[in-house]
Amino acid sequence: MIQIIAGKKGSGKTKRLIDMTNQTAHESYHDVLFLDDDNRYMFDVDHKVRFINVADYNIKSMDMFLGFLCGMLSQNFDVGTIFIDAFVKLCKTDLSAAGPLFEAMVRLSEKHHVDFVLSVSADPATLPEFMTCYLI
Numbered sequence: 001m002i003q004i005i006a007g008k009k010g011s012g013k014t015k016r017l018i019d020m021t022n023q024t025a026h027e028s029y030h031d032v033l034f035l036d037d038d039n040r041y042m043f044d045v046d047h048k049v050r051f052i053n054v055a056d057y058n059i060k061s062m063d064m065f066l067g068f069l070c071g072m073l074s075q076n077f078d079v080g081t082i083f084i085d086a087f088v089k090l091c092k093t094d095l096s097a098a099g100p101l102f103e104a105m106v107r108l109s110e111k112h113h114v115d116f117v118l119s120v121s122a123d124p125a126t127l128p129e130f131m132t133c134y135l136i
Helices: 013-027 062-075 087-091 099-112
Strands: 002-007 031-036 050-053 079-084 115-121
Touching: 002 013, 002 099, 013 031, 013 079, 013 115, 062 079, 062 087, 062 099, 087 115, 099 115
Parallel strands: 002 115, 031 050, 031 079, 079 115
Antiparallel strands: none
């Protein structure tokens, strides 16, 4: 399953994502990951959550980002939810071109029983059609 929290900058997306992360960490028996583009929120997420600063891994394209997700899932079969803050910055692509990435994430979600929750800095009304069904 993929869920998207969308909104303009300063609308509270990250706070909501962190709250969802911490709630999931308390309720889930699976591993929970939180991906971000810096360490700013490292101490805001529960200590049970694996916080990953994706900027440390020099990801330069959407394909590299997908490979990064696949690598995480291949090394840990217990991952249940991956929270991704600053999705647009991390995937290194324009949202209108992210269709293949979403298709791949849907396949990953189904095959590995992992949920993805993304924060996207964009007005929900301007999201590409393929993303609107994932809005929460």
